[in-house]
Amino acid sequence: KSLPYFCRGEVVRGFGRGSKELGIPTANFPVSVVDHLPADIGTGIYYGWACVGNGDVFKMVMSIGWNPYYKNTKKSMETHVIHTFKEDFYGEILSVVMVGYIRPERSYDSLEALIAAINNDIEEAKLKLELPEHLKLKEDNFFTSVT
Ligand code: ADP
Numbered sequence: 001k002s003l004p005y006f007c008r009g010e011v012v013r014g015f016g017r018g019s020k021e022l023g024i025p026t027a028n029f030p031v032s033v034v035d036h037l038p039a040d041i042g043t044g045i046y047y048g049w050a051c052v053g054n055g056d057v058f059k060m061v062m063s064i065g066w067n068p069y070y071k072n073t074k075k076s077m078e079t080h081v082i083h084t085f086k087e088d089f090y091g092e093i094l095s096v097v098m099v100g101y102i103r104p105e106r107s108y109d110s111l112e113a114l115i116a117a118i119n120n121d122i123e124e125a126k127l128k129l130e131l132p133e134h135l136k137l138k139e140d141n142f143f144t145s146v147t
Pocket residue numbers: 011012013014015016017018019020021024025026027028079080081082083084085087088089090
């Protein structure tokens with residue numbers, strides 16, 4: 001299968017679904033990056049490592065879903081980096097390695113339920129990424145070869 005999966009691309013504007021208002025901003029990849037996703041990486045929530053530009057490598061959770069802008073014909077990839085940044089980083093290069101799968105996408109009855117689910121995902125990602133086989137990916141040359 002295709003995990004771990006390495007990719008990088010410019011951070012583009014999303015659809016203002018208000019992720020930031022929920023306290024969980026998600027950096028969106030452009031279609032060019034999404035188009036390269038292997039077919040066996042389905043929709044759902046993934047965890048892994050991410051870095052912005054030449055910055056530090058942090059834990060991340062990523063949602064892969066259907067992109068409403070393209071009438072749900074293309075996937076979207078939205079990464080929440082588990083770190084508090086001082087500023088937005090639109091236009092910068094985001095590098096990620098997707099390491100594992102957490103759960104399928106689903107809809108929630110309330111905003112509170114959605115936020116609780118995402119916070120569970122973040123806790124699961126933090127724990128899983130401490131496994132030695134996952135920690136070693138944080139040091140991968142992929143993250144030091146950003147120009
Ligand atoms: P959009 O709909 O444009 O994606 P969001 O509300 O999801 O808007 O906010 C995403 C933006 O927030 C990212 O593109 C990035 O510039 C910024 N940002 C700040 N902190 C983070 C973080 N920890 N993880 C992801 N994006 C972040």
